[in-house]
Amino acid sequence: MHTHLVKTIENVWENYQxxxxxxxxxEAVRSTLELLTRGEVRSAVRGEDGVWRAVEWVKRAVLLHFLITPSRIIDTGPLQFYDKVPLQVAWGERGVRVVPPTTVRYGSYVGRGVxxxxxxxxxxxxxxxxxxxDTWATVGSCAQVGERCHSRGGVGIGGVxxxxxxxPVIIEDxxxxxxxxxxxxxxxVRKGAVLAMGSYLSASTKIVDTTQGNKVTFGEIPAGAVVVPGSIPSADRTHSTYALIIKKYRDEKTDARTALNSILR
Ligand SMILES: CC(C)(COP(=O)(O)OP(=O)(O)OC[C@H]1O[C@@H](n2cnc3c(N)ncnc32)[C@H](O)[C@@H]1OP(=O)(O)O)[C@@H](O)C(=O)NCCC(=O)NCCS
Known part of the structure; x- marks a missing residue:
């Protein structure tokens, strides 16, 4: 699929200097951004082995856009911006509700009903x-946020x-x-996991699973885990380091506390 497009993007990437x-x-870069906007290509996909992999030609097209596109005034009526990437404006047909001053850049996809x-x-x-x-949350470049996810106020989903x-950062369904x-x-973050408020996860953050003998892992929150911020003592016991603690796996109480009031929808 998109063979000609991929070939053009790869050629420009290798030879742009x-x-x-x-x-x-x-046109090839613009078409790729249009496919991203329509959700028809993605910058990372989940393999049958459950591993998420970057779609390199798509990411290259995104980087090339910045390389070859000058900034220009983006007119939005009473508001004006100055940038290389236009904003998305036509939401009606997807049933997306957009509270100003939300910014959704062209080349990203937002699904129905968000x-x-x-x-x-x-x-x-x-x-x-x-x-x-939710308010002041950010979804970074190429980040993937699955179906029915809920990002509360001020959440930062990093882009890569x-x-x-x-x-990039992956938040599953x-x-x-x-x-x-x-x-x-x-x-x-695997399917159905719950991160309590104020949880910080980087590739070096220790993830301690108290349900499995305090096993320590990195980089991936298991499906359904309920994670809270905590700390873990250093090997020599001289200090503690920030860690994420898996307290339990999602239960009815968690579901009740994380449900969104349908009246607000
Ligand atoms: C994670 C959360 C949903 C609680 O889930 P829950 O299933 O009801 O969790 P429980 O109350 O059963 O707590 C389980 C354990 O985790 C601990 N815990 C729960 N939330 C915690 C938190 N935010 N920080 C630290 N520890 C927490 C509890 O103390 C308990 O520990 P224990 O087993 O040692 O007694 C809730 O803490 C939370 O973060 N809600 C989101 C709040 C939010 O973001 N609101 C939106 C504002 S814009």
Missing amino acids: SKTITDADH VLMPCFVNIGAWVGSGPMI LEPIQAS DVFVGARSEIAEGCV
Whole structure:
């Protein structure tokens, strides 16, 4: 699929320092961004083995856009911006509710029925259908947020554009991310997990599973885990380091506390 497009993007990527960028090159980059906007290509995909991998040609197209596109005034009526990537504006047909001053950049996809409280969705990102990206939450470039996920106020879902082969942050389906949490460095939150408010996850954050003899892992929150911020003592017991603690796996109480009032929808 998209063979010609992939070939053009790869060619421009390999030769952009020496070649003149043609109208056809511009068109290939623009077409890729349009496919991203429609949700027809993604910057990372989940393999049958459950591993998420970056789609390198798509990420290259996103980077090339920045290389070959000058900034220009973006007129939005009473508001004006100055940027290289236009904003998305036509939401009606997808049933997306957009609270101003939400910014969703062209080249990202937002699924049906999502409520976008004033938030920021960057280029290359993919957000599945409903329910909500809450106030001042950010979805970074190429980040993937699954179906029915809920990002509460101020959540930061980190983007990873470079290096090209690096997988972006992945939030699988039915995940709840509590207020002011931050997930970065290509970490993966598996299906249905719950991060309590103020949880910070980087590739170096120790994840301690109290349900499995305090086993320590990195980079991936297991499906259905309920994670809270905590700490773990150093090997020599001289200090403690921030860690995420898996207290339990999701139960009815968790479901009740993370449910969204349908009246607000
Ligand atoms: C994670 C959360 C949903 C609680 O889930 P729950 O299944 O009801 O969790 P429980 O109350 O059964 O707690 C389980 C354990 O985790 C601990 N815990 C729960 N939430 C915690 C938190 N936020 N910080 C630290 N520890 C927490 C409890 O103390 C308990 O520990 P224990 O087993 O040692 O007694 C809730 O804490 C939370 O973060 N809600 C989101 C709040 C939010 O973001 N609101 C939106 C504002 S915009």
